[in-house]
Amino acid sequence: MILITGGHGQLGTELRQLLDEKKLDYVSTDADQLDITDKEATNTFINDMKPEIIYHCAAYTAVDKAEDEGKELDELINVEGTRNVAEAAKAAGSTLIYISTDYVFDGKKKDGMYQVDDTTNPLSEYGRTKLLGEKAVQEIMDDYYIIRTSWVFGIYGHNFIYTMQNLAKTHDRLTVVNDQFGRPTWTRTLAEFMTFVIEKKAPFGVYHLSNEDSCSWYEFAKEILKDTKVEVAPVTSEEYPQKATRPQYSIMDLSKAKALGFEIPTWQEALASFLELEAKQ
Numbered sequence: 126m127i128l129i130t131g132g133h134g135q136l137g138t139e140l141r142q143l144l145d146e147k148k149l150d151y152v153s154t155d156a157d158q159l160d161i162t163d164k165e166a167t168n169t170f171i172n173d174m175k176p177e178i179i180y181h182c183a184a185y186t187a188v189d190k191a192e193d194e195g196k197e198l199d200e201l202i203n204v205e206g207t208r209n210v211a212e213a214a215k216a217a218g219s220t221l222i223y224i225s226t227d228y229v230f231d232g233k234k235k236d237g238m239y240q241v242d243d244t245t246n247p248l249s250e251y252g253r254t255k256l257l258g259e260k261a262v263q264e265i266m267d268d269y270y271i272i273r274t275s276w277v278f279g280i281y282g283h284n285f286i287y288t289m290q291n292l293a294k295t296h297d298r299l300t301v302v303n304d305q306f307g308r309p310t311w312t313r314t315l316a317e318f319m320t321f322v323i324e325k326k327a328p329f330g331v332y333h334l335s336n337e338d339s340c341s342w343y344e345f346a347k348e349i350l351k352d353t354k355v356e357v358a359p360v361t362s363e364e365y366p367q368k369a370t371r372p373q374y375s376i377m378d379l380s381k382a383k384a385l386g387f388e389i390p391t392w393q394e395a396l397a398s399f400l401e402l403e404a405k406q
């Protein structure tokens with residue numbers, strides 16, 4: 126049996142859809158059914174169920190709020206919550222799939238891409254707590270996959286694409302940061318990889334998974350709005366200050382995932398598929 130935490134989030138919903146397509150049975154939970162910050166309840170739930178696989182999608186994801194008013198909750202969910210899930214998973218003999226982020230890196234490595242074992246150095250509270258979540262999983266478990274991803278977009282959540290599309294309804298011109306580079310990731314590609322590692326019995330450990338190719342937020346916005354009349358203009362991060370500092374250059378090397386035989390579409394291909402799907406909704 127499969128357990129999903131955070132099953133109603135952006136990624137959790139995509140994963141449920143994929144498991145439905147694959148006709149696999151699962152139990153999907155959100156904080157109402159399984160609050161991962163409640164150690165005892167998490168332990169009881171997982172030990173009663175004894176899932177073979179746990180897709181741990183629950184997280185605190187409000188990156189800017191985590192810098193101040195959300196700081197305690199961020200730590201509670203991403204560190205303590207993950208520790209609770211990992212301890213219960215270990216006791217139940219489950220394999221754990223933990224989703225992490227490129228924000229564990231500082232983005233200062235301009236000479237190349239981040240490898241899975243490169244030095245981490247988060248610049249934000251969210252990056253710090255997601256990294257502590259990784260460390261908890263590694264400390265407690267042997268049977269785990271840590272999958273770091275970046276710039277996630279999916280049909281089922283709040284994300285950059287919907288923000289741009291909504292702003293485009295009321296603006297003729299949008300300014301978007303042109304000095305932060307990364308790899309957008311479609312939840313469908315990520316969910317496929319999450320099930321792929323299980324199906325292929327891939328070696329446990331840390332993987333990077335996003336769509337192929339890279340871009341700045343400005344380039345991403347231009348592609349999202351290319352069929353509209355809205356002008357997209359580049360600005361620097363200094364001109365668009367945010368509470369949390371983001372890595373400037375967080376392009377993660379995907380070769381470990383590709384070496385398993387997993388085919389990764391480019392972000393442009395993934396975006397085109399997303400827009401096609403969105404048009405049908």
Ligand SMILES: NC(=O)c1ccc[n+]([C@@H]2O[C@H](COP(=O)([O-])OP(=O)(O)OC[C@H]3O[C@@H](n4cnc5c(N)ncnc54)[C@H](OP(=O)(O)O)[C@@H]3O)[C@@H](O)[C@H]2O)c1
Nearest residue numbers: 131133134135136156160161183184186224225226274277
């Ligand atoms: N979004 C991105 O750009 C991005 C980038 C890199 C990595 N990631 C990682 O990808 C994973 C999935 O992210 P996402 O975009 O799907 O995030 P999301 O849409 O915010 O989903 C997170 C889910 O976790 C649930 N949750 C929060 N607190 C909980 C608790 N105490 N117990 C149980 N469930 C709880 C949320 O429920 P409520 O809505 O009810 O609070 C929500 O359903 C996360 O690990 C995230 O860190 C995301």
